[in-house]
Amino acid sequence: MDYRSYRTSKAKQQAMLTTSNVVIEWNAINESARVPYSSRLQNSSMGPKVLTKEDSRAVNSVLLPSGGRQQQQQKSANTSHMIFSESPAAPGIPLVYRTPEGRAANPDRLNLDRRKLSVCPILEGEERLRMLNLQHNAITKLQHLSALRRLVFLDLYDNLISEISGLDTLSSLRVLMLGKNKIRQICGLKSLARLDVLDLHGNMIRVIENLSHLCHLRVLNLAGNEIVHTIGLAGMTSLTELNLRRNRITHIYEIDCLPQLQRLYLSHNLIEEFSDITCVTDSPSLSELSLDGNPLANSTDYRVLMVHRVAGLRVLDTKPISEEEKLRVVQMIQEEEQQLLKAEEEARSHERRLFTIGQIKRQWESVSHLANLGNQPKRKSKMRAFSASFVEEIEGTLHLYGLGSLDTLYSPPVTSQPTHIAFHYIEYTEVASLLDKLSTARYLQLKAISIHCCNLSHYDQLDMLSSIHSLDTLVVSTDGNPITSLSLWKQYAIVKLNLVSINDDIVTPEQAATSKQLFEPLVSLSNQYTSPAQQDKAHKGRQTAVREVCNQLLTRTLFQEEKQRSFEVLWPELLHSVVNNIVSELNICESKEYRKL
Known part of the structure; x- marks a missing residue:
């Protein structure tokens, strides 16, 4: 496989280390895009040197060949000087050793990617090895690595590893690539205190744990796992980049416990409220942040609030923050604060109003009761x-x-x-x-x-x-x-x-x-009685006048009632007289008809 094909296959997880001023460039540590790190780490002072020039030359010789044809020739040469066999002491375990010529040509690096390996092979005579590439195999367990005490770079991307183990003797390891495996728990890293880059993306990890001793770790990639919260980050005082994209995170914790953190990637999680990321706004050195793909990012004032709350932020969701935007945000926030103060003053005034009116009402009610x-x-x-x-x-x-x-x-x-x-x-x-x-x-x-x-x-x-x-x-x-x-x-x-x-x-x-x-x-x-000339008299005689009018109304009412009572008394007699007259008329009519007959 030529260099370009090799480079394409690693586009989402490639790690590249160079020696100039101890620069580490890790392209696309998250698996969604290539993220260059060299320009960021060149100008930063983030702890002691990671690799010596000798280590870096070994890494560069594998990862940075001059061209595709040279890479193809190099791999063909490596293969021609590489011998695969089975260990007589461990049947079924592959044994890999190189000819003296092959080992002399590349004493500190070995590329075993895409070899259909199901177990880690025994590497015969490779005590000087500093870089080992085992990606794109079917390895299920880390083993047979104890002799590689000078190893600084180990790449096991795209295998079937379910547990981190067998690394206790690799105290010199600086870069560990375990992305796209079957790992469920972070463990087995106790002896790797000098680790600088750790890639665990694309696994099945649910809890961040057993990392507090990694005080020199600067890059941690946990994207594409099943993490629901970020408890367990404290102690990594040198961490400058943390990738937690595509998890199930709802709340962010302990980010403010990472004093050197500059880049934080939280895209495509389940964060809904600004209160869920309070510790992010308290981070002292954060300059780049991504929250796109979260429900929180759908808020209309999301970008304004984030630019305002994270003072040192320079990039939000891959979009740079200009000085003009910061100035606009400051003006908007000031206007909102003024409106808020005005609303608070109105609320206090309303409370005072209600209190005063309530006091007046109680006084009036007490007097009305008296x-x-x-x-x-x-x-x-x-x-x-x-x-x-x-x-x-x-x-x-x-x-x-x-x-x-x-x-x-x-x-x-x-x-x-x-x-x-x-x-x-x-x-x-x-x-x-x-x-x-x-x-x-x-x-x-x-x-x-x-x-x-x-x-x-x-x-x-x-x-x-x-x-x-x-x-x-x-x-x-x-x-x-x-x-x-x-x-x-x-x-x-x-x-x-x-x-x-x-x-x-x-x-x-x-x-x-x-x-x-x-x-x-x-x-x-x-x-x-209310004309201007008679106001005094009206005041004295008002009750008499009203009483007189009331008497007139009462007289009319009594007269109507008397008429009603008289009618009720006469009604039966009138009704009896009318009925008798009708009966008499009927009798007369009947007698006349009878005479005609």
Whole structure:
């Protein structure tokens, strides 16, 4: 197989180490794309040297030939100097040894890929070997490697290995490639404390474990496994790249325990919320991150939040982050923070409003309870002692809560000319005493009055609103206003105040006519005592006038009832007389018919 074919077959997992400034380039450590590392590691200071120049030359001589033809010639030469046989001491175990010429030509490297090996062969006389390639075979178990104490690079990609074992004597190993095998558990790495690159992608691993002693490990590939969380990463203080693509991860842990981590790949997992990756945002050195393919990445503000939360991030989902984008994100976040502060202030203001209104309501209810017990003087003194009050304007409506809020009618109001004033938890007698203030030029635009929990009880209290000549709308809540229990209060208010709307209902012509028929005499009489020249007399004689009108209504009602009773008394006699007359007429008609016959 020529070099180009060899290179293509390893496009998703190839590892390449060079000597210049101890550079390690591992192309496509994840199996979805080629990821170059040389340019990233050249400018970084990530611990002690990994390979000597002698080690690197051995690796380069295998992985970096000058061309395809040279690679083909080299492999043909290796094969011609390589002898395969069976070990007499271990029947069934292949024995591989090279001729002195072949070993002298490449003393530190051996390529045994695609040899259909089911077990690791015994390598005769290869104590100086530094690189061993066994990929694309059918090896099920790691064995017969104990003599290779100088080995620094071991590639077992695409085999059938189910357990990591047999590596205890390989303390010099720097790169271990075990991608695309059948491994279920991370173990057997205790003696590999100097390991620099570990590739375990494409296995069946569910838990990250037994890695905390690898303090020199810089690249870890666990893509394409069955991992559900990232607990077990702590201790790898030199790790600069971690690939966890295509797992089943829902939560990220311990990323902030990796102080040197620069590149983190989490694409195509099951991460849904920003709260699931909190430790990622706390990572001190992270510069490249991928989260595409997660439900989280579908969020509309995903990129903005990630750029904002990970301060040193330069690449997100393979897309570079420019300084202009960072500036836009900062501006957006500042605007959102301002909006959030405004919303919080509005929420606090709303809470204070509700608290104050609740306090006013409780005070009013306590005073109303005293009033129901007949302790009127104490109730008035309590009302005057009210300290809680609240004033607000909502869409042109001036809301007054508590007795103290009535001072607003004296001072300049919240709005220059309110069109609607609503009174809440204020005794109506106190409101009525200030209604004359609402007839001044300041309130010429006043059209509506709302009365909520003000103890409005009598018809004559409604008369006091007639001083507001521009009033055409009235709202009286059923809560805290006894007058609403009277069946005809609306009709009286319609006539007395000439209303267009009452309690949010438009007054129809039929309602106006009915109300006028019922209360026009009473209203006319009441108006006689409310002219400016007779206000004092009206105040003294109001009850007498109302009583007189009530007596007139009572007289009419009694007259109608007397007529009804008289009719009920005469009805049986009238009915008996009518029946007798009908019977007599029938008898006469029958006698006449009989005579004709």
